[in-house]
Amino acid sequence: MNARVWIGFWMLLQTTPLAAQGFAGLGADADGFAIPHPGAVLEFPADHGAHPDYRIEWWYLTATLKGDDGDPYGVQWTLFRSALRPDDGTGWQTPQLWMGHAAVTTRDQHHVAERLARGGIGQAGVTASPFAAWIDDWEMKAHPDTGISELTLSARGETFRYELALSAKGPLVLHGDQGYSVKSADGQASYYYSQPAYDVSGTLFLPDGPVEVTGQGWLDREWSTQPLSPDQTGWDWFSLSFDSGARMMGFQLRDSGAGYTSATWIGPDGQSQSFSDGALDVRPLKTERVSGRDIPMRWRVSLPDQGLDVEVAALNLNSWMDTSFPYWEGPVTISGSHSGQGYLEMTGYD
Amino acid sequence: MQLATLVLGLALATGLWSAVQAINTQARENYAEAAERLGINRFATLSSPSGPIAVDTYVRIRRAGWQVSPVLEGRIGLAGRSFTLLGVDVLTYPMEIAPQADEADVSPADVLTAPGRLFAHPDTIRNTEQAALPVPLVTSDRVPRGIVMTDIGTAERLLDRPGQISRMLVLASQPRDLPPLSDIVPTLKLTAPRAGDDLSRLTDSFHLNLTAFGLLSFAVGLFIVHGTAGLAFEQRRGMVRTLRALGVPLGLVMRLLMVELGILALVAGGLGLVLGYVVAAALLPDVAATLRGLYGAPVSGSLRLQPEWFASGIGMSLAGALAAGTHALWQVRRLPILTAPGQHSSGLASETAFRRQAQAGVAMMLFGLSCPWLLGGLVSGFVLLAGLMLGAALMLPLALSRVLSLIENRAQGALAEWFWADLRSQLPGLSLALMALLLALATNIGVGTMVSSFRLTFGGWLDQRLASELYITARSNEEGRRIESWLSDGQADAVLPIRHAETWIVNQPARIYGIVDHATYRDNWPLIASLPSVWDRVADGTGILINEQLARRGDLWPGDSVTPAAGWTMTIAGVYSDYGNPDGQAIVSLPLLLSRFDGVPARQFGVRISPDRAPMLKDALLRNFDLPASAIANQAEIKDRSIAVFEKTFVVTGALNVLTLGVASFAILTSLLTLWTMRLPQLAPLWALGLTRRKLARLELLRSVVLAGVTGLLALPLGLALAWVLLAVINVESFGWRLPMHLFPLDWLRLWLLALCAGAIAAALPARRLNRMPPSALLKVFADER
Amino acid sequence: MLLDVQNVTKTYPVADSTRPVLDGACLTLGAGETLALTGESGSGKSTLLHLVSALDGFDSGEILLDGMAMSPLSDVQKAALRRGPVALVFQQLNLIPSLTVLQNLAFHARLGGREDPRQIAGLVDRLGLAGLENRYPEQLSGGQQQRVAIGRAIALRPRLLLADEPTGNLDETTSDAVLDLMLDLVRGAGTALFLVTHSPRIAARMDRHLVLKNGRIT
Incomplete structure (x- = not known):
């Protein structure tokens, strides 16, 4: 295992087996990190920024796009934060580590890049107001005084580059109980909110030349200290935008038993409704061999309470994020009771 | 008897040759490994002609999209010895320094947060020495021998050089559409990856030396074989003549003799390899110590044998026997069947x-x-x-x-x-x-x-x-200042700060020292060429001294001008001899150095005191400042x-x-x-x-x-x-x-x-x-x- | 009597049988006398010559040179004998290749401390070697070489000259000329000559002619 895999693994999974650390009320785990608790009120724009007293955090933007060539495209821009200690520190001495992932997916190509950096020296970080999140030259930046409603987004790798503008068309959505999102029956939880309704436009620079694109973007914000239970092996996460104007966020955390599911239904008006464990049902229909692993590429997703019963299929099977901590993340198309596009993330398929 | 000499001669020749080869190959392999690990020959480097690079500069390059990785390098005393400490940003450094994950239990938190971890090859620092280290050490065979690596955060603490970067590696893979580096950081110097690495260039002479000796030994061995083969054939003359008289074709006789010689060569070559191994194994620790001491070159003290080594040993033995035998065979060929005793x-x-x-x-x-x-x-x-x-x-x-x-x-x-x-x-x-x-x-x-x-x-x-009686290395600038003021307060006859900055002179890395004007230098410093009133020139800031290495490489002598850092030209007032290091060095007055470089550490001093009082002062220093014994050397x-x-x-x-x-x-x-x-x-x-x-x-x-x-x-x-x-x-x-x-x-x-x-x-x-x-x-x- | 060989036996261990080469050989030679010893190949002629020149030892009997018994002599004394009263000429390998003709001629006499430059100068003429003095043996013909060898022996002025097939390697004409010269020199110097040969023609030129057969002289 090389150091970056090792660090990436650390950042994404945090598998320290301290199962009992989620005591509500104590407010901190054994290492001094804060832990989420129900009833907390998220405050903006402050909570757009980083929460260094929590162990992990991310700014996760995905977009399903259509090019001026008529082809579908997917874009991912993610900034992860992981703290070794619950403080900021300065310079190289900081315990705050940052990891960026960027990807562009076409029908037959998948371009990926990764960045690692330390906080404290300015190479990566997030400021709440005006909002800016960056690692190296990758940047998600808001126009002054717009919170996170008007963003510009850029990233580049060896083979690709993109410059996008995002404009929010709806309110922020708080998942779970006003942003307190439970992740397991043991009570592990995170703070979780989204801006699921960006109109996106901009340019993708690909090996075959630039493509003008427009489409839908979805930003997820989540921070926590201990999101997974020790027996949870991975997750399948869906962000679906239906042609009806409705949207749904849903995930399944897999474990040795039945797993743990959670969903948020967002009406065309932006009003959301949370569904706790068991309401959402996701099951793989077909797996494919991707990068030496068997990964489900076609899913049946149903949320009976909302009359949802759809098949979700990958646009490009090879949307494999060959990063330090590898996972599958890519655009999907939806058919069945509803139609539309979305993004799917799958981890823990070894 | 002659069989014994033949085999022994060949074995000796092969033995000496292969001993030298084994040593050279081992060292070269270690250099290659080290160069690989240090990325010297794979990555271009960015460095500043005017000293250390600020972290902000690194961030500026990074924020422009360039994938570079910072390195802070310095010397550090550990377990009573001095090592090169290489601080790297483990998040961006293109090579691993931590051992295989299952070999040592180190977490990112251990490495990245204080006190941090040092990484060194098991050969570099022995287990028994690890207790005395200021920072826990993890042995890792991914670190080149002879140096100690750590995260840059740990390095800046240990070296007391916060926020400094010695150089940056420009990684091989870069994003598309980047602006040129020279637009982002015009003052930094980009050096292309080196085809041959520094160490092998530096140690070439040493290895050439050994190889020359090896060849000499082999040549001498060949003389033996030549002599013996000649003897063997000389004594076979009678038999050959008889065989030929009996009608055995000359070709067959020759072939048989060659086969016999070949078999002997194989046996002798085998013996020679054993001998070579023994000699090489006996000498290698000294060679390794030499290379480490003289060049800081990482060479393992233990021998690892390559198949090529066996092949070359046996090959040399065969070739040697063939060369020696051919002459003798030529004489057999010319031998008439019937002959009168030759004239003398x-x-x-x-x-x-x-x-x-x-x-x-x-x-x-x-x-x-x-x-x-x-x-x-x-x-x-x-x-x-x-x-x-x-x-x-x-x-x-x-x-x-x-x-x-x-x-x-x-x-x-x-x-x-x-x-x-x-x-x-x-x-x-x-x-x-x-x-x-x-x-x-x-x-x-x-x-x-x-x-x-x-x-x-x-x-x-x-x-x-x-010339100074005591040499002190403080753990931090602050401690250095306290010691200096304590010493200056009547405890010592004189305190001579030893402060330096890293720079580039005549296109090579060099170290520039700042000194105070003192009789110690005027009386003792070994100048080999100088202008009149050289020390006055240094003291008033108009003159610079350079070491002989710089002078000879740049053909710079007193009266010439030199550029010790970007935009700074000085007249050379003198050249001093400086044995024991291959690098360039220069001396200016301390105020001048401090005005040109920021963050020059103030941790080392020479102390002048009458020799009989030196031990007492050493004790007092150790006691008053709670210094480790290794901090003061007499x-x-x-x-x-x-x-x-x-x-x-x-x-x-x-x-x-x-x-x-x-x-x-x-x-x-x-x-x-x-x-x-x-x-x-x-x-x-x-x-x-x-x-x-x-x-x-x-x-x-x-x-x-x-x-x-x-x-x-x-x-x-x-x-x-x-x-x-x-x-x-x-x-x-x-x-x-x-x-x-x-x-x-x-x-x-x-x-x-x-x-x-x-x-x-x-x-x-x-x-x-x-x-x-x-x-x-x-x-x-x-x-x-x- | 200059030389008195009394009942000498000599055995060489050959393979597993010990066959006596000389088996009670007796012989006498007076001063200035010339003697030829002939015999079949391997009959022991050369061996007897080697015993007389003190190059090798014998098993029993005695050899007296000028009345002095040889058997008790030490190595050093035997060597002194070969530098003084006794000189030897072989069929081959007589000359020292690294020395010039002149040096070779004078060599034996100088070793024995009896060098006489005038005598040697005379010898050069007598031997017909004028003009060749500074040549090396390898630059001489076989006859010339053998003349140098004889001259060297004469220059020592020995009482007894021993010669083992001295003309064996030479053609008949050369051989005769060399032999003539040798006899001439020997007689002029009053030196006794003991010559081993297989040639009856040469043997006939000597004062006496003996034959060695089955280890005995008849």
């Missing part, structure tokens, strides 16, 4: 051959001499050496012949006349062995002179250079340590010297044995004319001693020439300094006596045989039609 030579014919050889020798010498002017560089230095040595070897027979005829002309008495004339006539058969002896002796004299000159000069230089300790490094450097050379001399005397023995069958018909008439066997035996012994003695005398000028080349050409090329040559006549005498012994020992066996030979065996000479 007066030496007339050989005189012409000698002259031709000598002409070739002169040509080789001239070629060697012209090389430095035509080519320049280290390699030409070695070509010069090779030309000198081989040329001289080729000239030896003629020189010996001339010397002998000179003596012969003055000889009184029939016996003396015969002795000298005979000696001369024997030269063709012995000349190869004597050439071997000449080379061995000259190398001994040359290398010995160099080593001794070095030792003498270095010792004197140390005395001048290490003059004597440093001198001892420095001298020890140099002693180690030449242990190997010394050992190879002795071995080569041994092999050379063995070559004489085999030559004498080979000539034995031809010798008897020359001696028997003398016996018949009234000389006793004992007398003849004594003369035989004397003959060998005289030849060795004369060769030894002739080796002296060659050895001195060799020493001169080593000191004035090779040293300048490989280290950048030139050493004065000192002469050590007593060493020569000792060596000459050794050569006489070698000659005597070599002849002892044949002489004893002659003394004990029954008359009937001698009489057979007259009767035998052979």
Whole structure:
């Protein structure tokens, strides 16, 4: 295992087996990190920024796009934060580590890049107001005084580059109980909110030349200290935008038993409704061999309470994020009771 | 007997050769590994001509999209020794430094947060030393030997250089559409990845040295094999003639002889490899210590053998046997089936051959001499050496012949006349062995002179250079300042700060020191060239001193100007000798240094105090500031340590010297044995004319001693020439300094006596045989039609 | 009597049988006398010559040279004998290749401390070697070489000259010339000559002619 895999693994999974650390009320785990608790009120724009007293955090933007060539495209821009200690520190001495992932997916190509950096020296970080999140030259930046409603987004790798503008068309959505999102029956939880309704436009620079694109973007914000239970092996996460104007966020955390599911239904008006464990049902229909692993590429997703019963299929099977901590993340198309596009993330398929 | 010499000769030759090869290969492999690990040869580097780079500059480059990785490098004292500490940003460094995850239990938090972790190869720091370290150490075979690596955050704490970066690696993979680096950071210097790495360039001379010795040994070994193969075939003459008379085709006979020789070569090669392994294993720790001490080059102290090594050893053995056997076979080929006993030579014919050889020798010498002017560089230095040595070897027979005829002309008495004339006539058969002896002796004299000159000069230089009684290294600038003010408060006669910054001068990394104006420097500092009132010029900030390495490489001498950092030009006021490091160095006044460089550490001082009070002051310092013992070194300790490094450097050379001399005397023995069958018909008439066997035996012994003695005398000028080349050409090329040559006549005498012994020992066996030979065996000479 | 060989036996261990080469050989030779010893190949002629020149020892009997018994002599004394009263000429390998003709001629006499430059100068003429003095043996013909060898022996002025097939390697004409010269020199110097040969023609030129057969002289 090389150091970056090792660090990436650390950042994404945090598998320290301290199962009992989620005591509500104590407010901190054994290492001094804060832990989420129900009833907390998220405050903006402050909570757009980083929460260094929590162990992990991310700014996760995905977009399903259509090019001026008529082809579908997917874009991912993610900034992860992981703290070794619950403080900021300065310079190289900081315990705050940052990891960026960027990807562009076409029908037959998948371009990926990764960045690692330390906080404290300015190479990566997030400021709440005006909002800016960056690692190296990758940047998600808001126009002054717009919170996170008007963003510009850029990233580049060896083979690709993109410059996008995002404009929010709806309110922020708080998942779970006003942003307190439970992740397991043991009570592990995170703070979780989204801006699921960006109109996106901009340019993708690909090996075959630039493509003008427009489409839908979805930003997820989540921070926590201990999101997974020790027996949870991975997750399948869906962000679906239906042609009806409705949207749904849903995930399944897999474990040795039945797993743990959670969903948020967002009406065309932006009003959301949370569904706790068991309401959402996701099951793989077909797996494919991707990068030496068997990964489900076609899913049946149903949320009976909302009359949802759809098949979700990958646009490009090879949307494999060959990063330090590898996972599958890519655009999907939806058919069945509803139609539309979305993004799917799958981890823990070894 | 001859079988034994044949096998032994080949084994010796192969053994010495493969020992040297094993050592060289091991070292080179380690360098390659180190260079790979350090990324020197894979990545371009960005550095600042004006000293350390600020973290902000790194972030600026990063925020522009360039994938670079910062490195902070410095020296650090650990477990009583000094190491290069390489601080890297483990998040962006393109290579691993942590061991395999299952080998050590270190988490990212351990590495990235205080106190951090040090990483070193298991060979670098022993387990037993780890307790004394300021930061826990993790052994990792992914770290090159000899250096210590850590996260840059830990490094800036340990080196007390917060926010500094020594250089950046420009990673191989870069994003598309980047702006040029020169637009982002115009003041930084981009260096392309180096084809050859620094270490192997630096240590080339050392390895060339060893290789030269290896080849010399092999050549000497070949002389032995040549002699023995000649002997073997000489004794087979009768059999060959009989076989041919019986109708066996010559080709078949030759093939059979070759096969036999081949088998012997394989056996001998195998023995040689064993011998080589033993020699290499015995010498490697010293070699490794030398390379580490002198160049900081990481070499493992243990031997790992490569298949190529076996192949080259056996190959050399086979090739050697073939080369030696071909000549002998050629003679067999020309052997008529029926033959009369051959006429014995007066030496007339050989005189012409000698002259031709000598002409070739002169040509080789001239070629060697012209090389430095035509080519320049280290390699030409070695070509010069090779030309000198081989040329001289080729000239030896003629020189010996001339010397002998000179003596012969003055000889009184029939016996003396015969002795000298005979000696001369024997030269063709012995000349190869004597050439071997000449080379061995000259190398001994040359290398010995160099080593001794070095030792003498270095010792004197140390005395001048290490003028302060105590040397202190504080753990931090703050502590340094406290110690300095305490010392200045009447505790010491003078406190001399030792403060430096890293920079580039004449396109190479160099260290620039700032000094205060003090008599210590004026009285002691070893200047080899200077302007008038040099120290005043340094003190008032108008002059800079540079070390000899810089002066010779840049051809910069007092009065010239030099640019110690971007936009800063100074006049060179003096050049000082600076042995023991291959890098450039410069000295300016301390205020000037501080005005030019930020963040110059203030942790080291020299302290002047009367020597008898030095131990007391040391104790007081240790007590008052709670310093580790390693923080204060006294003059004597440093001198001892420095001298020890140099002693180690030449242990190997010394050992190879002795071995080569041994092999050379063995070559004489085999030559004498080979000539034995031809010798008897020359001696028997003398016996018949009234000389006793004992007398003849004594003369035989004397003959060998005289030849060795004369060769030894002739080796002296060659050895001195060799020493001169080593000191004035090779040293300048490989280290950048030139050493004065000192002469050590007593060493020569000792060596000459050794050569006489070698000659005597070599002849002892044949002489004893002659003394004990029954008359009937001698009489057979007259009767035998052979 | 210059030479008195009394009942000498000599055995060489050959393979597993010990066959006596000489088996009670007796012989006498007066001063200035010339004697030829002939016999079949391997009959022991050369061996007897070697015993007389003190090059090898014998098993029993005695050899007296000028009344002095040889058997008790040490190696050093035997060697002195070969530098003084006794000189030897072989069929081959007589000359020292590294020395010139002149040096070779003078060599034996100088070894014995009896050098006489005038005598040697005379010998050069007598031997027909004028002009060849500074040549080396390898530059001479076989006859010339053998003349140098004889000259060298004569220059020592020995009482007894021993010669083992001295003309064996030479053609008949050369051989006769060399032999003539040898007899001439020997007689002029009053030296006794003991010559081993297989040639009856040469044997006939000597004062006496003996034959060695089955280890005995008849």
